Amino acid sequence: MIDNADNLWGRRLRDALTFATVAGSPAYAVSPYVRAGLPDFRPDLPERPDMPDVEDRSVAGVLDKLQAAGYVTTRTMLRETSSQSYLSDGRTVTAVQVLRPFALVGVEYQWSREADSRAIRYGHAYADRWEITDRSYIVPAGWYLVGEIGDYTAELVGVAGMDGDTDGWVFELEGFDASQCAAGCQSCGARWMAYGGSWHFDADDCDADAWDFDDADDIDDTSNTVACPACGIGRVGFDIY
Ligand SMILES: [Zn+2]
Known part of the structure; x- marks a missing residue:
């Protein structure tokens, strides 16, 4: 700003x-x-x-x-x-x-x-x-x-x-109104979206189940990823925009 x-x-x-x-x-x-x-x-x-x-x-x-x-x-x-x-x-x-x-x-x-x-x-x-x-x-x-x-x-x-x-x-301003958060797994390709500061992720154009960040397994603060709730093998990364 x-x-x-x-x-x-x-x-x-x-x-x-x-x-x-x-x-x-x-x-x-x-x-x-x-x-x-x-x-x-x-x-x-x-x-x-x-x-x-x-x-x-x-x-x-x-x-x-x-x-x-x-x-x-x-x-x-x-x-x-x-x-x-x-x-x-x-x-x-x-x-x-x-x-x-x-x-x-x-x-x-x-x-x-x-x-x-x-x-x-x-x-x-x-x-x-x-x-x-x-x-x-x-x-x-x-x-x-x-x-x-x-x-x-x-x-x-x-x-x-x-x-x-x-x-x-x-x-x-770019990045100021950060109101959406995209999540995706590189292993299985599942994608989710959360909106308005919520950490509840709904499937985005795929048939993965919805999930909440608080319930995610193996949260890694260094890479900012969690274990994929869909495949259990891959890591889910986040993109806020
Ligand atoms: Zn996955």
């Missing part, structure tokens, strides 16, 4: 998403046309809707916060667990349209001993020291596809910059 990107801006969004998920402290989205300096991040100022803190542990959480602030709109293109596909991990592709360019500013807040004792005394105290730790590059307006893998936790694998709306584009 990344190799087939239309432009190189995906790298910018990828870096920004990584920035916001590993920051561990506030990461503010700011318009690149507005000068944002240290005084703008005073801890005792009210929250500014145009400078939201988008720090989150997950990419989806960061995108939600950017969306709430009107910087992006998102749409899930694909959400697939490994049991729904012939893949070892689940995968998610999210289409993101950046409506307004933004950059991220990382800010770290610290409490001095005086502020600490105020907090103890009054139950609350603002941080009295803060510094800008990092700034991301500007993420340009435009279309992006965000790819993540994993069934239970999502790991960001890449962002593709696209020249336009991308409905259906990922599914046209």
Whole structure:
């Protein structure tokens, strides 16, 4: 998906998403046309809707916060667990349209001993020291596809910059929509097909019996073959496409 990107801006969004998920402290989205300096991040100022803190542990959480602030709109293109596909991990592709360019500013807040004792005394105290730790590059307006893998936790694998709306584009990539699995034995010539992530094989143009991968004998992980359920002598290989 990344190799087939239309432009190189995906790298910018990828870096920004990584920035916001590993920051561990506030990461503010700011318009690149507005000068944002240290005084703008005073801890005792009210929250500014145009400078939201988008720090989150997950990419989806960061995108939600950017969306709430009107910087992006998102749409899930694909959400697939490994049991729904012939893949070892689940995968998610999210289409993101950046409506307004933004950059991220990382800010770290610290409490001095005086502020600490105020907090103890009054139950609350603002941080009295803060510094800008990092700034991301500007993420340009435009279309992006965000790819993540994993069934239970999502790991960001890449962002593709696209020249336009991308409905259906990922599914046209070779090998992306791996929805069929052909199985065949070289000894007896029996052939089977399975569809849609299922591991139940039905005979394909021959009179062999149907079978399930889980019931197969002698599974060889190195050659990715199993003993042929039809002839018992040959090996059955697989072709996912
Ligand atoms: Zn066979």
